[in-house]
Amino acid sequence: MDVRMKIEQEIERKKKIIEDCKNMMERIPNHLRPSQETALEIYKRELEALEQELVKLENKNFMNK
Amino acid sequence: MGIEGINIRHYRASGILIEFGFGHRVVNNRINNMLEHGVEVVSSRGNLIWKNEISYCYDGVLLISGSTNNWVIENVASRCYGDGFESFLAPDSNNAFISNKSIRNRNNGLEMYGSNNLAFNNLILDNGIGVIISQERDSVFIGNKVKGTILGTHVIFEEYTNYFAGGNKIVCNREEGIENNNGQFGIFIDNEISYNGDSGILFGEESSENLVMNNKLVCNVPDNISNRGTNNSIINNTDKPCDPCESPSDVCDAFSDEEGNIIDESKVGVN
Incomplete structure (x- = not known):
């Protein structure tokens, strides 16, 4: 798979999971909520890293043109 | 920790x-x-x-x-x-x-x-695609077994350089045994590549300067080696076509029971 497509797919998947996680948050019992919030923060950080990777790739492709 | x-x-x-x-x-x-x-x-x-x-x-x-x-x-x-x-x-x-x-x-x-x-x-058994190799150079793939893949077996792309695959057994996959789209300076040595539903080793048009030596290739359909690249060296391989009335699927059906126990073992972790 093309690297760009690979990153884009992973971003798409991650966004969906974050969305689901946010929707689920209300239904999670109070005593479990902090760990779920931690997981959500990790997802968001990973999403950010992937988006940066994509920008880097786009810049690199632009420079090569 | x-x-x-x-x-x-x-x-x-x-x-x-x-x-x-x-x-x-x-x-x-x-x-x-x-x-x-x-x-x-x-x-x-x-x-x-x-x-x-x-x-x-x-x-x-x-x-x-x-x-x-x-x-x-x-x-x-x-x-x-x-x-x-x-x-x-x-x-x-x-x-x-x-x-x-x-x-x-x-x-x-x-x-x-x-x-x-x-x-x-x-x-590596019964996966969608067996092995993907991409981005950069110098990775090594030795003594592995790849069997029963559906959409691709061992795919090398993005101009991967200096890849080494040796002593692997790549059998009974639905597509090419090894597909090297545009890799350069790869070495493929002592592999057994048999009974795959497409070519045993396929070199794409943009592949170049690869060495394929001492491999055993048996009954891959249509060809054991399909070389569309430039300056690839193909030396001293056993290149055996299918026997009369033999097809990869017949042979692989007979092999399939052999892996049954391994697949059952993989369920152990499921609660």
């Missing part, structure tokens, strides 16, 4: 996550039904992932965001929705995947991006 002997199941994140870590040991855990990965290693180095049983996760073991020098040994990743084992991009380099079993995962059995990664003695 060590994480050993834990049963982890039905979480909305990864089973075990190592982030910015060094020298941790993840040993003998059972992880199943994660929304994310079984074991996720992020920007970390020198960790040991050993003897874990992972099933029904997204990726079994994922190395990502510049994870290097990690040891992934004797794990079983089965029935995952993504890949069995994966190093995600070029910065995920210098990792070793040894004696793992990757069985019936939906996408790839082993997806190895990055430089200088090692895959040794792994069993």
Whole structure:
């Protein structure tokens, strides 16, 4: 798979999971909520890293043109 | 830090996550039904992932965001929705995947991006695609068995340079045994590539300067070796066509019982 497509797919998947996680948050019992919030923060950080990777790739492709 | 002997199941994140870590040991855990990965290693180095049983996760073991020098040994990743084992991009380099079993995962059995990664003695069975090699150079694939893949077997692309594949058994896959789209300076030596439903080794038009030597190629249809590239050297291979009235599917059906026990073993971790 093309690297760009690979990153884009992973971003798409991650966004969906974050969305689901946010929707689920209300239904999670109070005593479990902090760990779920931690997981959500990790997802968001990973999403950010992937988006940066994509920008880097786009810049690199632009420079090569 | 060590994480050993834990049963982890039905979480909305990864089973075990190592982030910015060094020298941790993840040993003998059972992880199943994660929304994310079984074991996720992020920007970390020198960790040991050993003897874990992972099933029904997204990726079994994922190395990502510049994870290097990690040891992934004797794990079983089965029935995952993504890949069995994966190093995600070029910065995920210098990792070793040894004696793992990757069985019936939906996408790839082993997806190895990055430089200088090692895959040794792994069993890659009944996955969507067997092995993907991409981005950068110098990875090594030795003594592995790849069987029963559906959409592709061992695919090398993005001008991967100086790849080495030796002593592997690549049998009974639905498409090409090894597909080298545009790799350069690769070495393919002492492999057994038999009874695949497309060519045994295919070199694409943009591949060049590869060496194919001392391989045993039997009954791959339509050709044992299909070379469309430039300056590839093909030397001293056993190139045997199918016997009269023989087809890969007939032979592979007879082989299929042999792997039944291994697939049953892969269910052990499921609770």
